[in-house]
Amino acid sequence: xTINDIAARTGFAASTVSRALxxxxxxNRVTRERIxxxxxxxxxxxxxxxxxxxxxxxxxxxxxxxDVTNPFYFGLIRGAQHELRAAGYAQMLVDTEDSPELETxxxxxxxxxxxxxxxxxxxxPGRAIIGITAELPVVTVNxxxxxxxxxxIDSPDGVMQAVEHLIxxxxxxxxxxxxxxxxxxxxxxxxxxxxxxxKHGLAATRIGPFGASRRSxxxxxxxLLNTGATACIAFNDLIAIGILRRLGERGVDxxxxxxxxGCDDIFGADFCSPPLTTLAAPVEQAGRxxxxxxxxxxxxxxxxxxxxxxxxxxxxxxxSGRAPRR
Amino acid sequence: xTINDIAARTGFAASTVSRALxxxxxxNRVTRERIxxxxxxxxxxxxxxxxxxxxxxxxxxxxxxxDVTNPFYFGLIRGAQHELRAAGYAQMLVDTEDSPELETxxxxxxxxxxxxxxxxxxxxPGRAIIGITAELPVVTVNxxxxxxxxxxIDSPDGVMQAVEHLIxxxxxxxxxxxxxxxxxxxxxxxxxxxxxxxKHGLAATRIGPFGASRRSxxxxxxxLLNTGATACIAFNDLIAIGILRRLGERGVDxxxxxxxxGCDDIFGADFCSPPLTTLAAPVEQAGRxxxxxxxxxxxxxxxxxxxxxxxxxxxxxxxSGRAPRR
DNA sequence: ATGAAAGCGCTAACAT
DNA sequence: ATGTTAGCGCTTTCAT
Numbered sequence: 001x002t003i004n005d006i007a008a009r010t011g012f013a014a015s016t017v018s019r020a021l022x023x024x025x026x027x028n029r030v031t032r033e034r035i036x037x038x039x040x041x042x043x044x045x046x047x048x049x050x051x052x053x054x055x056x057x058x059x060x061x062x063x064x065x066x067d068v069t070n071p072f073y074f075g076l077i078r079g080a081q082h083e084l085r086a087a088g089y090a091q092m093l094v095d096t097e098d099s100p101e102l103e104t105x106x107x108x109x110x111x112x113x114x115x116x117x118x119x120x121x122x123x124x125p126g127r128a129i130i131g132i133t134a135e136l137p138v139v140t141v142n143x144x145x146x147x148x149x150x151x152x153i154d155s156p157d158g159v160m161q162a163v164e165h166l167i168x169x170x171x172x173x174x175x176x177x178x179x180x181x182x183x184x185x186x187x188x189x190x191x192x193x194x195x196x197x198x199k200h201g202l203a204a205t206r207i208g209p210f211g212a213s214r215r216s217x218x219x220x221x222x223x224l225l226n227t228g229a230t231a232c233i234a235f236n237d238l239i240a241i242g243i244l245r246r247l248g249e250r251g252v253d254x255x256x257x258x259x260x261x262g263c264d265d266i267f268g269a270d271f272c273s274p275p276l277t278t279l280a281a282p283v284e285q286a287g288r289x290x291x292x293x294x295x296x297x298x299x300x301x302x303x304x305x306x307x308x309x310x311x312x313x314x315x316x317x318x319x320s321g322r323a324p325r326r
Numbered sequence: 327x328t329i330n331d332i333a334a335r336t337g338f339a340a341s342t343v344s345r346a347l348x349x350x351x352x353x354n355r356v357t358r359e360r361i362x363x364x365x366x367x368x369x370x371x372x373x374x375x376x377x378x379x380x381x382x383x384x385x386x387x388x389x390x391x392x393d394v395t396n397p398f399y400f401g402l403i404r405g406a407q408h409e410l411r412a413a414g415y416a417q418m419l420v421d422t423e424d425s426p427e428l429e430t431x432x433x434x435x436x437x438x439x440x441x442x443x444x445x446x447x448x449x450x451p452g453r454a455i456i457g458i459t460a461e462l463p464v465v466t467v468n469x470x471x472x473x474x475x476x477x478x479i480d481s482p483d484g485v486m487q488a489v490e491h492l493i494x495x496x497x498x499x500x501x502x503x504x505x506x507x508x509x510x511x512x513x514x515x516x517x518x519x520x521x522x523x524x525k526h527g528l529a530a531t532r533i534g535p536f537g538a539s540r541r542s543x544x545x546x547x548x549x550l551l552n553t554g555a556t557a558c559i560a561f562n563d564l565i566a567i568g569i570l571r572r573l574g575e576r577g578v579d580x581x582x583x584x585x586x587x588g589c590d591d592i593f594g595a596d597f598c599s600p601p602l603t604t605l606a607a608p609v610e611q612a613g614r615x616x617x618x619x620x621x622x623x624x625x626x627x628x629x630x631x632x633x634x635x636x637x638x639x640x641x642x643x644x645x646s647g648r649a650p651r652r
Numbered sequence: 653a654t655g656a657a658a659g660c661g662c663t664a665a666c667a668t
Numbered sequence: 669a670t671g672t673t674a675g676c677g678c679t680t681t682c683a684t
Contacts, residue, residue, distance in 0.1 A: 019669095029669085050660070051663075074400070342655070344678065373676090379676085
C-alpha cells in the first residue's frame with residue numbers, strides 16, 4: 001500500500017497523489033477527492049520513515065524526562081501526548097536516568113529521528129542545552145537557559161508562599177531539603193526560599209543534596225531532625241513523602257513537632273498521612289504548552305511566548321501546622 | 327554527517343562503510359577499525375528513518391497503554407524503556423485513552439514506524455489483536471488472545487490468596503468491585519474470585535463496572551456500602567484508594583467495619599491510610615519480559631516462552647482485618 | 653572482502 | 669494543476 005498503488009489506481013502521477021494527501025490545497029478539488037477516496041478504500045497509511053527521509057520532517061517529538069517512574073512527569077507526559085496527538089505527532093519517550101552523560105548520548109541519537117525535543121528537568125549544563133538548540137527545536141520545562149524557549153512552573157513564587165505560611169504559623173527555623181544538585185529548579189527554589197526568609201530577617205538553612213526519590217526522603221528525615229528545625233520545605237513531594245514516612249516510623253509527630261511542605265502536588269500527596277501541604281503545579285498544562293511552543297516554533301510563527309511562566313499556589317493540607325513551643 | 331562522508335574520508339565504498347557499522351563481522355578487521363575510528367571522529371550518528379526505509383527496521387517499539395497517568399504503567403514503561411535501550415531501540419509511547427476505536431486508529435498509523443508493539447491492557451476484542459499480529463510482532467501484557475504472545479501477571483492466583491485471607495478473617499460476604507468492562511484482566515479476576523469463594527461454599531457478588539480511576543472508587547464506595555458486605559476486592563489500587571478515601575469521608579472504619587483489598591501495589595498503596603492490602607505485581611519485570619519476548623520474536627528464535635505468567639502475592643497491610651460481629 | 657548499483661516510499665524542484 | 673525526475677541516507681543484491 002504505497003502512494004504508487006494509489007497513483008496506478010487513479011491514473012494520476014505519484015507526485016499528485018502525494019500532494020493531494022499532504023497538501024490538499026494544491027490540487028484540483030475533484031482530483032483531491034478521487035485520490036482521497038482511493039486512499040481510504042485501499043486503507044492507505046503514509047510511511048512515516050519514508051516521508052521523513054525525503055522531507056526531513058518525522059512528525060515525532062522526543063520527550064526527555066529524568067526518571068519515568070517519578071509521578072511528577074505523568075501529567076507532563078499526558079499533556080504533551082494530547083497536544084502532540086492533536087497535531088498529528090507521535091511521542092518518543094526517553095528516560096535519561098538523571099544522568100547528564102546519558103542525556104547527551106540519547107539526545108544525539110534521537111536528533112535525526114525527531115522534529116523537536118522537550119527537555120523536562122534537564123540535567124545538562126546551560127551551554128549544552130544552547131548547543132542542542134542549534135541542531136533542533138527545543139523547549140525546556142522547569143529549566144531556563146539563555147535564548148532557549150521554556151515553560152517553567154513558578155515554584156519560586158510558591159516557595160515564597162510556603163515560607164510566609166510557615167512563618168505565620170510561628171516557625172523560625174525552616175530548612176530546605178535540597179534535590180539533585182544539577183537540577184535547575186532545585187537552585188531556583190533554594191534561592192527563593194533564602195530570599196523569602198531574609199525578608200523576615202531569618203536565615204534559611206539547607207540540607208542535601210538528595211536524590212528525587214522517596215528513599216532519599218528517609219535519609220533526609222534523619223538529617224532534618226539533627227538540625228533541630230521546626231519545619232522544612234522539600235525539593236519535591238517524593239522527598240517530602242519519604243520524610244513523612246520516616247518521621248512516622250521514628251514516632252515524630254507531624255505537624256505537632258515538625259511541619260513538612262512539599263512541592264508539585266503529585267499523585268499521592270493528598271492521601272499520604274498526614275496529607276501533604278504542597279505547591280500545586282499545573283503539570284499537564286505545562287506539557288501542553290511546551291508542545292504548542294515547540295510546534296509553532298517549527299512553523300516559525302509568533303516570536304512571542306519565548307518563556308512562559310505558569311503559576312503555582314500553596315495547597316495547605318495537614319502536614320503543616322503551628323510551630324511547637326520550645 | 328552521512329555514510330558517504332565516512333566513505334570519502336576513508337576511501338572505502340559507502341556499502342563497505344555500511345557493513346562495517348551495522349554488521350562488523352562481515353568486513354576485514356583493519357577495515358572495520360579504520361571505518362569505526364573515522365565514524366567516531368566525525369561524530370557520525372546513523373539516520374534512523376533512512377535505515378528504516380531501506381531495511382524495514384525502525385529500531386523503535388510502540389508501547390500502548392490505556393492511560394499514561396495510571397501509576398500502574400509507571401513501572402511497566404520503565405521496564406520496557408530499560409530493556410529497549412539495552413537493545414538499541416527507542417520507545418514510542420502511545421496513550422489509547424481507554425478507547426478501542428482510538429487504539430485501532432493509532433495502531434494503524436504507527437504500524438509502519440515501529441518494529442513491534444507492546445499492548446498493555448488492550449481494550450481491543452481478541453480477534454482484533456490477532457489481526458494485528460499478522461502485520462506486526464505483538465506482545466500483550468495482562469491480556470490473552472489465542473496465538474498471541476503475552477506476559478500476564480497472575481492476579482487470578484493473587485485474587486485467590488486474597489479471598490483466602492479475607493475468609494480466614496471471618497468475612498462471608500465479599501464483593502468484587504469491577505473495573506472497565508472491556509478489560510480482560512477484569513474478567514479474569516472476577517472469575518478467579520467466584521471460583522475461590524465457591525470453594526468455600528460462598529457466593530461472590532459484584533458491583534460495577536467502574537472506570538479505573540480514583541474518582542470511580544468514590545462512587546464504588548457508596549455502592550459497596552449498599553451491599554452490606556464486610557469486605558471487597560477492587561479491580562485495582564486506583565479504585566481501592568478511591569474507596570478508602572470515600573469511606574474515610576463517610577466515617578466508615580477500615581478495616582473495622584469493612585476490609586478493602588486492592589490489586590497491583592501501585593505507588594501510593596503503601597502510604598495511603600490505612601495502607602492498602604493488595605496484590606504485589608512485578609510490573610517492571612513484566613515490561614522487561616514483554617520487550618525481550620518481542621525482540622526475540624523479531625529474530626525468530628526460541629519458539630518457547632509464548633505465554634509468560636508472572637507470579638503475584640498478597641501483601642497484607644492495614645486495610646484488611648477481622649470481619650465485624652453482626 | 654570490497655565495490656557498484658539499485659531501490660526502499662516519499663517529497664520537492666523543475667517542467668509542462 | 670499535473671507530470672517528470674531526482675534524490676533523501678541507507679541497505680542489499682550482485683559482481684568482482
